[in-house]
Each structure stands twice: as structure tokens, then as C-alpha cells.
Amino acid sequence: MPLSSIAHQRLHHQRISQTEFEKPEEVVSWMGAxxxxDYLGSLWAIGLRTKNATEADVEKALTNRTIIRTWPMRGTLHFVAPADARWMLKTFTPRVITRCAGIYKQEGLDKKTFTKSAKLLTAALEGGKQLTRKEVYEVLERGKVAAGNTRGLHILGHLAMQGLICFGARKGKQPTFTLLDEWIPATKMPVAEEAMAAFTLRYFASHGPATVQDFAWWTGLSTTEAKAAHEAVKSQLTEETIQGITYWTASSNSVVKTKSPGVYLLPGFDEYLLGYTNRTPAIDTTRYKQIAGNGNGLLSSTIVINSQIVGMWKRTIQKDTAIVEAQAFDTFNKTQKNAVAAAAKKYSKFLDLDVKII
DNA sequence: GCTAATTCTCTAACTTCGCG
DNA sequence: CGCGAAGTTAGAGAATTAGC
Known part of the structure; x- marks a missing residue:
């Protein structure tokens, strides 16, 4: 079995090559997180996994609170279902917070500062209020908590990881912050083991075939914790070893048909790559360096053909037209060019704009 | 004044390397 | 092998200036 079969199955399980989902929240629930x-990119990540969704539809799901945006795991922004948010924050963020100790120290952020910030923001946000970043920083400054440099950013992140706040609706083009407990309905905290088992299964269903190490990296759990979580649901997973590496997928997953997996324009931080620490099934290490720039944590949008990443793309909006600039690592033949154009058209439909391909 | 062009500010986190 | 610290940049949107 070649390594590309892993990638092929992932396209299917991730609901990139086909999807039954009609609503953004169904996609987010299926994916786990x-x-x-990248806000605009991640709207597309949901859109491309949804039947006929437009960007406005995904934004509506965010304002209607059927999906929410916060830092539930790994110290990275994610969309999650409201029903999962509290359990995930409680389960995954303590390790992240510990890992941030160095940064907090550097910024002079101690427990007292966080407690004070929490009080200030609770008072300012109570009653369903939503404040932009700038407004939040003003509240902090008025309360004698310096929010300059990256302090404000880390305060927001920390309080979000503690489950006090999360992102609200956008005000114009600016994101806002609001109280989590006011933003989403109260949920009963599930039994820890059951919730972890269900979540682990969901990962291996939506991201499989994946390794235990992938799961550990994705969630930010330690290898030990990830191994234990995996062990608990192992009987419901199917195993596959390629080149000495063992991959797992949920046994309940439908079998992948061997039809051509198609051409896709994925956003920069799509789960197709960011769902795993080892990305070699979709792209080799040398090529990966091209999309990862200089290793600063920013990733280019990618072009996927036959489950492999074969190029990059970017978009610029000019009035009513989305200009899609596609760049192959090697060259695209005529068939591929046409397929890329068709994929760009799909994207422009999502944006509700005309498209021009360069 | 209005629009277009330009500049500026700010936001995000991944990978690698080294040490215990 | 696991963990922590350090290094690193593109792009969006706001603000400002230029041009007519």
C-alpha cells in the first residue's frame, strides 16, 4: 500500500472530496475542531466541506453561535461546536497554560494580573456585551493593567483558555470578545473518560488514517495522555502500517471509492495539513518548506491534485472579482490548469464574486 | 471633498535546536 | 525522548497621504 493511499483516505474522511454536510456546525462537529x-481562510475551510455554503453562511453560523471561535487546544485558534467548547477548554488548555509560563514571565504577566484582568473584563462584558480588541485593551488600561506590546494578546488568550471569554460576532471587520457563559448555553460537563473516548474516536474518524503522535500534537496532549486515550478506543479503530509507521482510522468510516480524488484549493491552515504533525502523506519535506516559508508558523494556501500538494495559490479581492493566482511547484498541464480553474470557480461561488485566474 | 494609493500597525503559531 | 526557548513573516485592515 503506497503512502498516497493515506492521503487519499484523508481527503475522503475530512469531507474534502465529497460531503454530506449542509451546515457549518455539522462540519465543525465532525472534525472535532x-x-x-487565519479568519478568512478558515471560513473557506468550513465552506469547502459544506454543500453550497457561502462565506456569509459560515459567518452567520458564527453570529448565531452554532459554532464558536476560541483557543481550545494546542494554544491555537480553532472553531468548535458549543457543546464541545467547555470540555475541550478544561481538558486541553492546562498543559498549554503551563507551556506559556516563559512568555508570561517575559511579559510580566502573573496570576494577579490575570485575576485583575478577568475582573475588569467580566464587569465590562456582562450583559451580553461584545468588545473589539481595541476596546478590551482600553478597559484593561483604564483598570491599570498595561495591554501594550503583546500583553493584551496574551491576556485575551489566557482568559479564553480559562473559559472566561471567547470570540463574539464581528464588528465591521474587527473581531470581538465576549463572555463564554453568556455567549453559549450552559452545558453539562460530561464524564471525563467518556468525553475523551468520544473525542478521540471523532479525531480518528474525521482525520484518519492518523498516528497516535498526530493526535498528541493536534490536541497538545502529552504522548502518554494521547496513548492512553487511543488505547481506550483502540478496539473501534482499524490499523494500517506503511513504511514502518502505524496509522489508525475509525472502523465505522465508509470505504473510500477509488475514483479520482480531484483538484482542490485549500486555505493555508487547513486541517488536511494541520490535522497532523507528520505531513509527508500529502507533501514531501522539501516541498513543505516552500509552503511554510521560513518556518515562522505561517502557511501558504495549497493546491491539491490527486491528494498531493502540488502548488500554492493566493487570492486578492478587487471590487466584485476575486483574483486567484495559482503557482505550481513544477508545471500544470492543460487538464490540470482547467481543473484548477474549476476549483477557483467553486471558491468564487463561496465568496459570491466573479473570478479571474492568473 | 472624494477616491486612490501608500504606509503603518498588528495579529497569528510552527519548526528547529539544544539540553536534561 | 520529551520539553522549553528562540527565531521568524505574510497579509488584512486602518490610517494617512496624494492626486484630481
Missing amino acids: MQAQ
Whole structure:
């Protein structure tokens, strides 16, 4: 079995090559969590996994609170379902917070500062209020908590990881913050083991075939914790070893048909790559360096053909037209060019704009 | 004044390397 | 092998300036 079969199955399980989902919240629930660092890119990550969704539809799901945006795991922004948010924050963020100790120290952020910030923000946000970053920083400054440099950023992140706040609706183009407990309905905290088992299964269903190490990296759990979580649901997973590496997928997953997996324009931080620490099934290490720039944590949008990443793309909006600039690592033949154009058209439909391909 | 062009500010986190 | 610290950049949107 070649390594590319792993990638092929992932396209299917991730609901990129076909999807039954009609609503953004169905996609997010299926995926467990979706990386949402680049806001506009991550709207597309949901859109491309949804039947006929437009960008406005995904934004509506965010304002209607059927999906929410916060830092539930790994110290990275994700979209999650409201029903999962509290359990995930409680389970995954303590390790992240510990890992942030160095940064907090550097910024002079101690327990007292966080407690004071929490009080200030609770008072300012109570009653369903939503404040932009700038407004939040003003509240902090008025309360004598310096929010300059990256302090404000880390305060927001920390309080979000503690489950006090999360992102609200956008005000114009600006994101806002609001109280989590006011933003989403109260949920009963599930039994820890059961919730972990269900979540682990969901990962291996939506991201499989994946390794235990992938799961550990994705969630930010330690290898030991990830191994234990995996062990608990192992009987419901199917195993596959390629080149000495063992991959797992949920046994309940439907079998992948061997039809051509198609051409896709994925956003920069799509789960197709960010769902795993080892990305070699979709792209070799040398090529990966091209999309990862100089290793600063920023990733280019990618072009996927036959389950392999074969190029990069970017978009610029000019009035009513989305200009899609596609760049192959090697060259695209005519068939591939046409397929890329068709994929760009799909994207422009999502944006509700005309498209021009360069 | 209005629009276009330009500049500026700010936001995100991944990988690698080294040490215990 | 696991963990922590350090290094690193593109792009969006706001703000400002230029041009007419």
C-alpha cells in the first residue's frame, strides 16, 4: 500500500472530496475542531466541506453561535461546536497554560494580573456585551493593567483558555470578545473518560488514517495522555502500517471509492495539513518548506491534485472579482490548469464574486 | 471633498535546536 | 525522548497621504 493511499483516505474522511454536510456546525462537529488562525481562510475551510455554503453562511453560523471561535487546544485558534467548547477548554488548555509560563514571565504577566484582568473584563462584558480588541485593551488600561506590546494578546488568550471569554460576532471587520457563559448555553460537563473516548474516536474518524503522535500534537496532549486515550478506543479503530509507521482510522468510516480524488484549493491552515504533525502523506519535506516559508508558523494556501500538494495559490479581492493566482511547484498541464480553474470557480461561488485566474 | 494609493500597525503559531 | 526557548513573516485592515 503506497503512502498516497493515506492521503487519499484523508481527503475522503475530512469531507474534502465529497460531503454530506449542509451546515457549518455539522462540519465543525465532525472534525472535532478546525484550525482558525487565519479568519478568512478558515471560513473557506468550513465552506469547502459544506454543500453550497457561502462565506456569509459560515459567518452567520458564527453570529448565531452554532459554532464558536476560541483557543481550545494546542494554544491555537480553532472553531468548535458549543457543546464541545467547555470540555475541550478544561481538558486541553492546562498543559498549554503551563507551556506559556516563559512568555508570561517575559511579559510580566502573573496570576494577579490575570485575576485583575478577568475582573475588569467580566464587569465590562456582562450583559451580553461584545468588545473589539481595541476596546478590551482600553478597559484593561483604564483598570491599570498595561495591554501594550503583546500583553493584551496574551491576556485575551489566557482568559479564553480559562473559559472566561471567547470570540463574539464581528464588528465591521474587527473581531470581538465576549463572555463564554453568556455567549453559549450552559452545558453539562460530561464524564471525563467518556468525553475523551468520544473525542478521540471523532479525531480518528474525521482525520484518519492518523498516528497516535498526530493526535498528541493536534490536541497538545502529552504522548502518554494521547496513548492512553487511543488505547481506550483502540478496539473501534482499524490499523494500517506503511513504511514502518502505524496509522489508525475509525472502523465505522465508509470505504473510500477509488475514483479520482480531484483538484482542490485549500486555505493555508487547513486541517488536511494541520490535522497532523507528520505531513509527508500529502507533501514531501522539501516541498513543505516552500509552503511554510521560513518556518515562522505561517502557511501558504495549497493546491491539491490527486491528494498531493502540488502548488500554492493566493487570492486578492478587487471590487466584485476575486483574483486567484495559482503557482505550481513544477508545471500544470492543460487538464490540470482547467481543473484548477474549476476549483477557483467553486471558491468564487463561496465568496459570491466573479473570478479571474492568473 | 472624494477616491486612490501608500504606509503603518498588528495579529497569528510552527519548526528547529539544544539540553536534561 | 520529551520539553522549553528562540527565531521568524505574510497579509488584512486602518490610517494617512496624494492626486484630481
